[in-house]
Amino acid sequence: MFIVKRNEQKIENTWKTEDIFKDEAAFLACLDTCKELGNELCDYDGKLEDASNLLSFLKGYEKLTCLLDDCLGYSSLLSDQDTADAHHQELKGKANALAVEIFTKLSFSDVQIMKIENLESFYASEPILERYRVYLEEVCRLKEHVLSQTEEKLMASSSLMQDTPYSIFGMLNNADLKFEDAIDSKGNKHTLTTGTFIHMLEQEDEVLRESAYRNFYAGYGSMIHTLAACLNGQTNQLKFNSTARKYASSLECAVDANNVSPRVYEQLIETVHKNIHVLHKYMRVRKEVMKKDKLHMYDLYVPMVNECNVPVSFEQAKEDVLHSIQLYGTEYAKVYERGLNSRWIDVYENEGKRSGAYSSGQRVHPFVLMNFANSLDTEFTLAHEMGHAMHSYMSTKYQAPLDRHYKIFVAEVASTCNEALLMDYLRKQNLDPKFQAYLINHFMEQFRTTLFRQCMFAEFEKIINEKTANNEVLTSDTLNQIYADLNKFYYGEDVIVDDEISMEWARIPHFYMNFYVYQYATGFSAAMALSQKLLHGTQADIEAYLSFLKSGCTKSPVELLRMAGVDMASPKPIEDAIELFDSLIDEFESIMK
Structure with missing residues (x-):
């Protein structure tokens, strides 16, 4: 099985990241805007016990999170379409680092919001604050697990470090780990990747299935101690966080x-x-x-x-999934069809592409990563990810930005x-x-x-x-x-x-x-x-x-x-x-x- 390079993909089968930013320059300009907004919001430190100041802060914070979502989403999509692309990894790193920097500086906000004794009086004096009621109630719900302002700043600054186990795993799994070809009953070789593995296990040829299975886990076995250390690091950072937050x-x-x-x-x-x-x-x-x-x-x-x-083409899969959701009504079906045909989806596997599938609920519209393999299984994966996408689309359309992200x-x-x-x-x-x-x-x-x-x-x-x-x-x-x-x-x-x-x-x-x-x-x-x-x-x-x-x-x-x-x-x-x-x-x- 031949796996194409990223630049060999047909454009119509790739997601249209230009819908978020027209080019890299626009992305970098937005990062600069986010940094400026973050610095401006720092001026509210110690001033959130006033209703008008709280409202002004939340308006700015809402705008900031929208722009940061755009930057983080855009750079993540570019990174995932080819995890071996060092430049796109660098862009993702810049966005993540800036997000950590900003949220570290703004970590004072939750602590100070929790100190407000009568939020109801704030809603009365500044009725527009009702827009942020759900957000404010969620902040206050976690009050007993929030630390001092200094400690919260320290916790926020450690987030990149705490992501290290997953980052290492991702690089090993998506970019570095290679597998010996699987051999079928006729002696033919088949390229084995994280994207083709399950597809090979679905084949009737038992020799191919066993070969793919043995060779796949031999690859992981060659790095098993490193991967154990990664997972050990992950559970220890969870232990640190839960202990620090008194859980x-x-x-x-x-x-x-x-x-x-x-x-x-x-x-x-x-x-x-x-x-x-x-x-x-x-x-x-x-x-x-x-x-x-x-x-x-x-x-x-x-x-x-x-x-x-029998094989299922992507065109057939699109037709089937669209028919299957008609009971939801016209609004849902029209948006769903637009998503299928307007490059919301990155369809096929290529070298270095992140394995599996996901939906990313961006503000402009959701984006769906697939590794479509012309099979019934990946047809159902398309239905699955488009279900996520429509949930994100509906929540984004009908809720304020701080309330759009479902749990x-x-x-x-x-x-x-x-x-x-x-x-x-x-x-x-x-x-x-x-x-x-x-x-x-x-x-x-x-x-x-x-x-x-x-x-x-x-x-x-x-x-x-x-x-x-x-x-x-x-x-x-x-x-x-x-x-x-x-x-x-x-x-x-x-x-x-x-x-x-x-x-x-x-x-x-x-x-x-x-x-x-x-x-x-x-x-x-x-x-x-x-x-x-x-x-x-x-x-x-x-x-x-x-x-x-x-x-x-x-x-x-x-x-x-x-x-x-x-x-x-x-x-x-x-x-x-x-x-x-x-x-x-x-x-x-x-x-x-």
């Missing part, structure tokens, strides 16, 4: 940033543990359908219904909900039993990889942070053993847990994202419940969901989801999702027999 644990510190109780995290793991037999049942069915005595980890991604495993806890709901709508659409297009089984296979894999596997990731993250809290060093041997034990529990006796899979932790970027992964599982569960309401409920259900998309961070995540129609404070959405998974296994098994 009982790194987990509590992380979830409180999103105004979520640690109980939601723990409840997810407990509920999955109680129902782990359903995943074991799926592994048994997969083993029987594939006619295996035991499953290897490189057998888990290959479709069990090979006859329908991470709800981030995976809109994306996964749109995957469920695509699944429903595709199943209705072809009623052939084999094709139905093929799609159900894909749907079941979403349950395995998004609910169960992400829960396993969350449990791994919880365990390693607890070890760091107890002053244990995370060596590669320790991490490998924890990860192997979790795989044995989650996948059961029908799956061989080999040495390679014990190193999978080393390639997961989300372990550097501060307890992010559990939200894939909770978001998936919420999305399954909401998608059923959208597909089988009333127009009122659709309107409630659209209101959720428009709400940004104006309420707590759990409150926003209740407004949309699902209660994540309860285990029921997770239980219902697993029950749906169980029914899909039965339906699939019935078709295959």
Whole structure:
């Protein structure tokens, strides 16, 4: 498989960063403007106990954050399209360094806002302050965990240093790490990268799958001690932050940033543990359908219904995802179509491009990074990332700049909900039993990889942070053993847990994202419940969901989801999702027999 260089990509398949800044000169000029604004806002230090001064400060701060978002987003997009481009890395570094410098200088603001005894009187004397009520209430909510003004300045200045573990991992993973070619059953070589790995595991050729699997983890194995040191550094910086801010644990510190109780995290793991037999049942069915005595980890991604495993072009994928979201109405559909066809998306893999996929919710419009591989899996990834993009678009359109960024806890709901709508659409297009089984296979894999596997990731993250809290060093041997034990529990006796899979932790970027992964599982569960309401409920259900998309961070995540129609404070959405998974296994098994 040949991987093109960045300058060989067709322009129509790349994102249009000029929509943010027309050129690098405009970007650099905006950085200068941000620096000037930051310096001007420093004049309000010690003056925020006056309502008019607070209003003036917040107006300037709002403008500053908008411009900084533009600079950080623009430079990050350029960096991710080719991580080996040193110049773009330098631009990203400049933007990040300036952001740290500015927020270090402005760290006085939260401390001084918390000292205001009667904010309600401020709203009365300066009614325009109502625009900033949600922001001010969120600042005050964290009062007991905010330090002195001097200490907050020190904490802010350390943020670049604390990002070092993730930066090192990113460079190793995206730019430096190379793999031996995978060899198929005919002796042909295939270029193996972080972008092609899963695609190779989806192939019917078992020789190719095993070769890709062994060579891929051999690459990570060659740097396993360095990667363990990176992750050890990550958990220690989380420990430092949580201790400094008077939290009982790194987990509590992380979830409180999103105004979520640690109980939601723990409840997810407990509920999955109680129902782990359903995943074991799926592994048994997969083993029987594939006619295996035991499953290897490189057998888990290959479709069990090979006859329908046909390529999906990007044009076909765009057509399908657009059809699938029509129930949202005209406004949503028109913007969605514009996004598909106006270079919001960077479509295909190239050398040095960041692996995976994401949506970046910029003010001008969202941008979507893809590594589209002409497969059903990446068609669903397109639906997923465009779900994120539309959530960002709606929140940005309907909320003030300081309220537009929805909390991470709800981030995976809109994306996964749109995957469920695509699944429903595709199943209705072809009623052939084999094709139905093929799609159900894909749907079941979403349950395995998004609910169960992400829960396993969350449990791994919880365990390693607890070890760091107890002053244990995370060596590669320790991490490998924890990860192997979790795989044995989650996948059961029908799956061989080999040495390679014990190193999978080393390639997961989300372990550097501060307890992010559990939200894939909770978001998936919420999305399954909401998608059923959208597909089988009333127009009122659709309107409630659209209101959720428009709400940004104006309420707590759990409150926003209740407004949309699902209660994540309860285990029921997770239980219902697993029950749906169980029914899909039965339906699939019935078709295959």
